[in-house]
Each structure stands twice: as structure tokens, then as C-alpha cells.
Amino acid sequence: MDKILIKGLKINAIIGILQHEREYEQPLELDITMQHDLHECALSGDLSKSINYAEVCKKVTAFVIERKAELIETLAEEICAMILNEFKPHSVQLRILKTHAVTNTQGVGVEIMRTRED
Numbered sequence: 001m002d003k004i005l006i007k008g009l010k011i012n013a014i015i016g017i018l019q020h021e022r023e024y025e026q027p028l029e030l031d032i033t034m035q036h037d038l039h040e041c042a043l044s045g046d047l048s049k050s051i052n053y054a055e056v057c058k059k060v061t062a063f064v065i066e067r068k069a070e071l072i073e074t075l076a077e078e079i080c081a082m083i084l085n086e087f088k089p090h091s092v093q094l095r096i097l098k099t100h101a102v103t104n105t106q107g108v109g110v111e112i113m114r115t116r117e118d
Contacts, residue, residue: 001090002038004051011061014068015075015098028064028084029097030079030108032056034089051087059086072096072110080114092097 009032012025033053041049060079069075076094083092092114097107 002036002071004036004038004053004056004089005032006053006057009057009060011064013064015064015069015070015099017071022068026101027099028109029099030064031058031093031095032060032083033093034083034087035091036089051089056087061073072098076110076112077114080112084114084116088116 009030011028011030013028014022014024015028016022034056034097036051038050041047059082063079063082064075066094067075067078069078070087079096080092080094083089083094093111094113095109097109099107102108
């Protein structure tokens, strides 16, 4: 299956359960991989047969900022559900990192994969 990739989407948002996490935005970095048949789009040149990755970035960014989730696990589930519902890929794999949460790391977070059948 073909894939549409979004690597390193940067979003500053309220995320976490600790008091300081509820008061100050944290930088997040997202990687999104959507499985979608791109054959028809490639042959026709018709973007409507694909998934507009700029629109995915816009919707995900707005969702994350507005959501102000407490758990990164919950946020990941909700983002995947939104992408599957609105953009209709076969599946979506999502990695979210809190890039400044733990010192001496590139980031900490979660990675999940969901399909329309889930």
C-alpha cells in the first residue's frame, strides 16, 4: 500500500497532567504516515484522489492546540480517529514526541497505528 508522509510537524500546545504543563505550551513533534492508494491520483493528476497533506497538517495543528489534552496517549487516539474519519486513509500511524519533557533525550512520547477497521 502507498503511503503519504508528514515528518516533523511542530506544534506548541498545552499537554500534560502536571500543573506547569497546564499553564505553559510545550513543543510537540508529530510524524504522520497514512496508507492510501495513490495509483489513480498518480495516473490522472487529480489531487482529489489523494490526501492533501497540507490540509491534514492544518487540521491536526488546530485540533491539538484546541484540545489541550492531559495524556499524550489520549491525544494520539483522537488524532488518529479524526484523520481516519475526515481524510479516509486505509490506516494512519502517528508518533508524537514531547521534545522538551525529559532532559538528555530527543523527546518522549507514543507511537500508534490505527485502521478504519479498528
